[in-house]
Amino acid sequence: MxxxxxxxxxxxxxxxxxxxxxxxxxxxxxxxxxxFSYLRTRGRYTVAxxxxxxxxxxxxxxxxxxxxxxxEYGPPDIVDVFRKPESAPEAARAxxxxxxxxxxxxxxxxxxxxxxxxxxxxLDVVVDRCIKVESAxxxxxxxxxxxxxxxxxxxxxxx
Amino acid sequence: MPAPADRxxxxxxxxxxxxxxxxxxxxxxxxxxxxxxxxxxxxxxxAAELFALRTYGxxxxxxxxxxxAAFEEKMASLEGGLGGVATASGLSAQLTTILALAQAGDHLxxxxxxxxxxxxxxxxTLKRMGIDVTFIAPNDIAALIRAIGPSTxxxxxxxxxxxxxxxxDLEALxxxxxxxxxxxxxxxxxxxxxxxxxxxxxxxxxxxxATKFIGGHGTAIGGIIVExxxxxxxxxxxxxxxxxxxxxxxxxxxETFGEFAFLMRARVEVLRDxxxxxxxxxxxLFIQGLETLPFRMPAHVANARAVADFLASRAEVAWIAYAGxxxxxxxxxxxxxxxxxxxxxxxxxxxxxxxxxxxFIEALELWSHLANVGDAKSLVIHPASTTHGQLSDADMTAxxxxxxxxxxxxxxxxxxxxxxxxxxxxxxxxxAVRA
Numbered sequence: 001m002x003x004x005x006x007x008x009x010x011x012x013x014x015x016x017x018x019x020x021x022x023x024x025x026x027x028x029x030x031x032x033x034x035x036f037s038y039l040r041t042r043g044r045y046t047v048a049x050x051x052x053x054x055x056x057x058x059x060x061x062x063x064x065x066x067x068x069x070x071x072e073y074g075p076p077d078i079v080d081v082f083r084k085p086e087s088a089p090e091a092a093r094a095x096x097x098x099x100x101x102x103x104x105x106x107x108x109x110x111x112x113x114x115x116x117x118x119x120x121x122x123l124d125v126v127v128d129r130c131i132k133v134e135s136a137x138x139x140x141x142x143x144x145x146x147x148x149x150x151x152x153x154x155x156x157x158x159x
Numbered sequence: 160m161p162a163p164a165d166r167x168x169x170x171x172x173x174x175x176x177x178x179x180x181x182x183x184x185x186x187x188x189x190x191x192x193x194x195x196x197x198x199x200x201x202x203x204x205x206a207a208e209l210f211a212l213r214t215y216g217x218x219x220x221x222x223x224x225x226x227x228a229a230f231e232e233k234m235a236s237l238e239g240g241l242g243g244v245a246t247a248s249g250l251s252a253q254l255t256t257i258l259a260l261a262q263a264g265d266h267l268x269x270x271x272x273x274x275x276x277x278x279x280x281x282x283x284t285l286k287r288m289g290i291d292v293t294f295i296a297p298n299d300i301a302a303l304i305r306a307i308g309p310s311t312x313x314x315x316x317x318x319x320x321x322x323x324x325x326x327x328d329l330e331a332l333x334x335x336x337x338x339x340x341x342x343x344x345x346x347x348x349x350x351x352x353x354x355x356x357x358x359x360x361x362x363x364x365x366x367x368x369a370t371k372f373i374g375g376h377g378t379a380i381g382g383i384i385v386e387x388x389x390x391x392x393x394x395x396x397x398x399x400x401x402x403x404x405x406x407x408x409x410x411x412x413x414e415t416f417g418e419f420a421f422l423m424r425a426r427v428e429v430l431r432d433x434x435x436x437x438x439x440x441x442x443x444l445f446i447q448g449l450e451t452l453p454f455r456m457p458a459h460v461a462n463a464r465a466v467a468d469f470l471a472s473r474a475e476v477a478w479i480a481y482a483g484x485x486x487x488x489x490x491x492x493x494x495x496x497x498x499x500x501x502x503x504x505x506x507x508x509x510x511x512x513x514x515x516x517x518x519f520i521e522a523l524e525l526w527s528h529l530a531n532v533g534d535a536k537s538l539v540i541h542p543a544s545t546t547h548g549q550l551s552d553a554d555m556t557a558x559x560x561x562x563x564x565x566x567x568x569x570x571x572x573x574x575x576x577x578x579x580x581x582x583x584x585x586x587x588x589x590x591a592v593r594a
Contacts, residue, residue, distance in 0.1 A: 005165045028211070029408070031415050037213045041204065107417045130417065140183060141215030145223065146231030147242035147422070148177075152168045154188075156181040 002115065002125045003102075006150060009134050012102055012124055016077035017045060019131070020069050020100070022091050023082035024049035026057045032082040033057070035106075035132040042135070048076070066094040075099030080131050082106050088114035096121040104131050170237065170353065171453045178232030179446060192443045193225040212407070212415075212427060222431050226439035230446050234373070234383045237352040237449065238365050241388030242422045244430060245381060245442060249348060249368025250276055251435035252382030253315075254284075256344060256366055258433065259425040260397050261312040263289025268306045268313075268341075270297045270327065272320030272559040275547035277346070281315075282554070294557065298328045298492075300335050307339045312397060313364075314341055318357060318496070319349035321532075322506045322542050322566040323559025324480040326492035333361025342390045348372070348533070349502050353456040360496065363390040364421070369441075371533025374448040375455055379441035384425060392420040400424055406432070455535065455571065460500030462537075462577065463569040469578045470507055475515070475585045477563070481505035503569040504532045506542070509585075511592035512563040516541055518591030519565065522584040525576060526567070537570035537577055 003009055019039060025032045026049075036057060040047045049057045052064035063069040066079065079095035081088060081103060088111035095103045095118065102124035105114070110128050118125045126134075136142045137149045140157055168176070179190045198217035200206035208214040217223055231243035246252040261267060269281055271294040281292040295302040297320060307314070314336040316327045329345060336343045342363035347355060351372040357365050367373060369381035392400045393413030400420045403409035406428045412420040430436060460483070467481045482489035483501035493501040509515040520528050526539040530546055540546060547560045569577065 007165050029403075029410050029415065031417070034213050034415060037208060037211075041208050041214060133419075136215055142242075143178065143232055144215045144217060144225065144228055145242065145422075146228045146235070146244060146426070147419070148232055148235035148240060150236075151180070152166075152172065152176045153180050154176065156186050157183045 002119055002127065006137075008124075009126060009129070010138050012078070012126070013131075013135055013138060016102070018048070018073070018076045019045050019078045019080055020048045020050050020063075020066055020076040020098075021080045021082065022050045022066065022094070024051050024057060024062070025082075026054050031106075035080070035082075035130065038132045039135065042139070048073070066091075066098040066100075070098035075101065078102045078104055078131070080104045080106065081109050083109060085109055085111040085114075089117060092117040095123065102126070104129070106130055173236045174233070174449050174451075174453050177236035178229045178234075190226060190229050190443060190446050192439050194439050195224075196220050212410075212423070220439065221434055221436045222426060224436075224439050224442070226446075227437050227442040230369075230437070230442040230449075231383070233446060233449055234352070234367075234369075235385050237356075237452075238347070238385040239352075239356050239358045239387075240365065240385035241418060242386060244384045244422060244425045245369070245437040246384065246430070247382065247435040247437055248380050249346075249366070249370060249382040250280060251433070252366040252368070252384050253277060253280060253344075253346070255425055255429045255433060255435060256364055256384050257285065257290065257313070258429045259421055260342075260399060261290050262399060264310060265290050265312045266308060266310045267292045267315055268303060268311060269294055269315040270317070270320070270332075271295065271557045272297050272323045272325050273315075273317055274321040274346070275542070275550055275558065275560075277317075278547075278554060278558055279549055297325050298331065300328075300331050303332065303335050304339065307336075307341055311339070311341055313344050315344045315346075317346040317349065318355050319482065319502055319504070320559060321349060321504070322546070322564065324482055324487075324489065324501075324505045325559065326482045326489040326496055326501065328492055329355075329357050329360035329362060329496055333363075337361065340394060340396045349504050350497060351452060351456055351502075351533075353452050354460075354497050354499055354502060358385070358387045358389075363387050368533075369445045369448075370531065372448075372452065372456065372459070373533075374445050375451065375533065375535055376444070376448060377531055377534035377536065379438075379444040381437045381441045381445055384422075386421050388418045390421070392418075404428065457499065458571050459503035459569060462571065462574045463500070463503035463505065465574040466567065466569050466577055466581065467505065469581065473585055475509055475511075475589050477508045477510045479505065479507040481507075504566065505569075506564045506566045508561060508563040509565065509588055511588065513543075515588040515592045516563050516565050519584045519588035522587035523580055524583070525572065525580040526584075532566075532568035534568065535571045537572055538568040540566050542566050
């Protein structure tokens with residue numbers, strides 16, 4: 001199912017524990033490194049870099065492929081994709097084969113074939129969103145930055 | 160049942176709730192005033208992540224503060240933007256915006272009918288810094304297009320010009336600016352987001368003096384920047400956002416932060432380095448003000464219309480420039496962009512010129528003679544000798560100020576009392592002219 005609402009994204013992030021990041025970079029000025037580092041240091045998720053070109057990021061072991069990760073740790077809850085759009089179908093097929101519950105295409109990773117493949121295989125699909133931003137929308141991070149969370153509630157957060 | 164997060168809440172609800180949920184730390188229902196310069200880190204790793212901008216959190220109130228952030232989010236919600244950056248004043252909101260986009264050798268285009276302080280900031284201070292500003296006649300789209308060159312980084316206008324009262328053709332300005340790869344910055348101070356939301360008409364950045372209608376009580380000085388999140392900051396038109404920044408370990412803001420590039424750079428480089436931050440106390444006062452904005456603005460508009468109608472009926476009054484009056488040159492634009500009212504700040508001229516104007520202002524009992532607008536109290540001033548007094552004659556004329564012009568900001572008193580006072584003063588002014 002393609003997730004289009006705030007509530008659906010929130011449910012996905014609340015329910016997930018493991019995130020495999022396809023295309024995670026060890027270069028500290030790359031966006032994927034920012035997202036990796038944010039998710040890892042929040043402590044809420046177990047994050048695994050998937051990148052054949054690196055051994056590890058900040059001491060966290062990287063896997064060359066999603067299949068290699070899944071063989072050892074089982075299906076990830078979310079596969080987060082930092083690839084060019086033309087490589088998105090390959091990532092979608094790998095996520096399906098690895099038994100992932102959801103696939104998250106980061107900003108600009110928009111490819112109709114990849115979306116259709118994942119959707120047809122029963123994965124939850126998020127497109128053209130940043131998993132760091134959406135995570136921060138719900139945990140109070142965006143609000144600390146003066147950003148518009150779109151959230152209205154008279155309940156205490158976390159209560 | 161739809162989850163609460165997906166409901167499109169109305170303006171009044173957001174004025175009360177957006178950005179100000181119960182305090183996560185204490186459960187306090189009112190927004191606490193976090194009067195603290197600094198915030199402790201959880202660990203050295205947390206500190207490093209914060210300074211590298213890889214996680215969100217509070218470091219130092221010059222860059223961000225929980226009370227200030229609550230105000231920023233409320234404003235972003237009301238203007239319909241991606242986020243906000245609050246500043247020490249309206250002037251610093253403008254400067255912070257411009258310094259996030261432009262540097263020495265760059266160029267801006269601005270409409271000429273602007274607040275006098277803005278004109279001096281642009282024509283004198285920015286010029287000294289090497290940023291050149293071309294002023295064009297309001298809504299002259301052909302002149303705008305001629306003025307945009309390869310080094311132009313933004314177009315700047317006011318929703319309602321101060322003090323001439325002309326209404327900007329926001330949609331046409333935004334369309335022309337975008338066609339040439341440039342964002343539109345709109346000063347929305349005189350309308351407030353209740354009467355006009357420039358982002359809905361294509362504006363990319365909204366700035367305002369929060370001192371005016373946002374606060375509404377004339378207590379605190381402050382400013383706000385809200386960005387739409389729609390402008391392609393990575394297009395290459397703004398090298399400050401799309402090339403490695405030596406001010407932040409060679410980070411490329413557009414690549415790293417995407418749609419947040421402008422807001423991030425405005426905060427972590429410009430606010431950090433210029434230091435024009437908003438006090439948490441003042442942010443609290445603006446939050447209090449915003450709660451009643453949707454109720455104050457219709458009352459301001461109703462009083463303004465009553466006062467304008469009264470002035471229009473008087474022989475002592477030579478002219479009125481209020482976009483809310485049929486027949487005003489901006490009336491049609493006001494109907495389009497300000498359907499709920501053209502604000503409550505406008506100007507008029509007395510027969511008898513400067514002499515009549517001075518006698519008029521000095522005879523008023525209830526209207527406060529001072530240099531502010533948008534207060535709950537009614538205010539009056541003579542721009543040619545005050546707010547626009549530092550301008551050359553040519554700049555003054557270009558900005559729409561005439562020697563006999565009197566600017567009023569109609570407040571929330573009983574309209575009959577305001578009119579009673581104006582009637583007295585008009586009679587006194589007429590006597591002074593005959594004497």
